[in-house]
Amino acid sequence: xxxVFEEALGADFQRLHPMMQRRFGVGLDAGEACTGRGVMSxxxxxxxxxxxxxxxxxxxxxLVPDVGEDVPxxxxxxxxxxxxxxxxxxxxxxYTTRPGRxxxxxxxxVLVDGRVLDYxxxxxxxxxxxxxxxxxxxxxxxxxxxxxxxxxxVSFRFPMLLSGRAxxxxxxxxxxxxxxxxxxxxxxxxxxxxxxxxxFTCEWxxxxxxxxxxxxxxxxxxx
Numbered sequence: 001x002x003x004v005f006e007e008a009l010g011a012d013f014q015r016l017h018p019m020m021q022r023r024f025g026v027g028l029d030a031g032e033a034c035t036g037r038g039v040m041s042x043x044x045x046x047x048x049x050x051x052x053x054x055x056x057x058x059x060x061x062x063l064v065p066d067v068g069e070d071v072p073x074x075x076x077x078x079x080x081x082x083x084x085x086x087x088x089x090x091x092x093x094x095y096t097t098r099p100g101r102x103x104x105x106x107x108x109x110v111l112v113d114g115r116v117l118d119y120x121x122x123x124x125x126x127x128x129x130x131x132x133x134x135x136x137x138x139x140x141x142x143x144x145x146x147x148x149x150x151x152x153x154v155s156f157r158f159p160m161l162l163s164g165r166a167x168x169x170x171x172x173x174x175x176x177x178x179x180x181x182x183x184x185x186x187x188x189x190x191x192x193x194x195x196x197x198x199x200f201t202c203e204w205x206x207x208x209x210x211x212x213x214x215x216x217x218x219x220x221x222x223x
Contacts, residue, residue, distance in 0.1 A: 003027035003079075004089055004111045005140075009132055017138030019172040023179065023202060024140060026077045028087055033078040033207035036179065038200025040071040040095065046193045061106040062121040066097035073198065078210035083219045086110045090214045091118075108216055112223050118144070124220035125151055126158065139171025139180075150222045164193045177201070 005024040006013045013021065026034050045067055073095045082088045091107040108119045109130075120126040129145040144166040147158040164185040171180050179202065184195040 003030060004087060004109055004116055005132070007111055008114060008116045008130075009134065012132075012134045015134040015138060016140065017172045019179070020138060020140060020170070022204070023077075023172075026079055026089055028079045028081065028208055030079075031206055031208050032204045033076070033210075034202050034204050035077070036075040036200040036202045038073060038178070038198055040068075040073050040196045040198035042069050042198075043067050043071055043095065043097070043196045044192075044194070046191065061104045062126065066095070066101075066103050068097050071198075072096045073200070075200065076214055078207050078214055080208075080210040080215070082108075082110070084221055088210075090210050092214045106214075106216065117223055119216065119220060122217050123151075124216045124218060125149060127220065127223055135169070135171070137171045139169060142166075142168040142170070148222070150220050155222055161187075161189060163187070 003025045004027060006021075006027075009016075013024075016024065023034055026032055043066065073093060076090060076092045076094075078090045080088055080090070087110065089109050091109060093105040095103045095105075097103055106120070106122050108124065110117050110119070116130040116132065118128045118130050120128060127148045127150060129147075131143045131145055133141040133143075135141050147160070147163055149156055149158045164187045166183060166185045168181065168183045170182075172178075173180055176199070178199045180199050182195075182197045185193045187193055
């Protein structure tokens with residue numbers, strides 16, 4: 001079985017830089033987890049009125065309301081099989097925004113009908129379709145698309161007017177032997193909402209399951 005990202009990208013997966021192939025090749029078949037550690041050179045947010053939305057997101061580990069420069073962070077990618085039998089990969093980011101204070105952004109990714117579906121938050125409330133592409137550097141370009149909200153009996157397509165579209169660029173640099181990441185979230189009416197830029201290095205460890213601390217509190221069946 002190929003990884004979630006290899007399956008979604010198809011032949012384009014081979015166009016990724018070899019280090020990017022290993023990083024996004026994390027899966028049950030590979031039997032590896034990838035842990036990245038580095039520094040966000042900047043974490044930014046939009047105007048003052050975006051703060052309440054980001055603070056609400058903090059409650060379920062969605063987005064980060066804090067800002068800063070040279071912020072240490074980790075990203076943990078572990079493969080596991082969820083309660084529904086789906087191969088899943090964690091994308092859990094933890095930021096040390098100030099001494100003694102951390103913020104966490106949880107995501108778990110599965111493959112649905114040949115595309116990557118990203119569940120956001122500790123309770124998988126938001127299901128977000130992802131579009132993937134490979135750029136000229138052999139890096140990955142990830143763009144969020146349609147979003148659905150699921151909570152108990154409530155389920156609806158989240159209007160993009162009230163949400164944001166994320167564009168993430170991640171690539172490997174042979175010059176500094178590190179991964180680079182650049183994310184921006186924009187609303188089509190209100191403009192820039194949130195973003196970060198940083199570098200990190202990775203280590204790989206054997207794994208066919210994720211620690212409970214990285215798994216969502218509940219598993220959402222709806223896509």
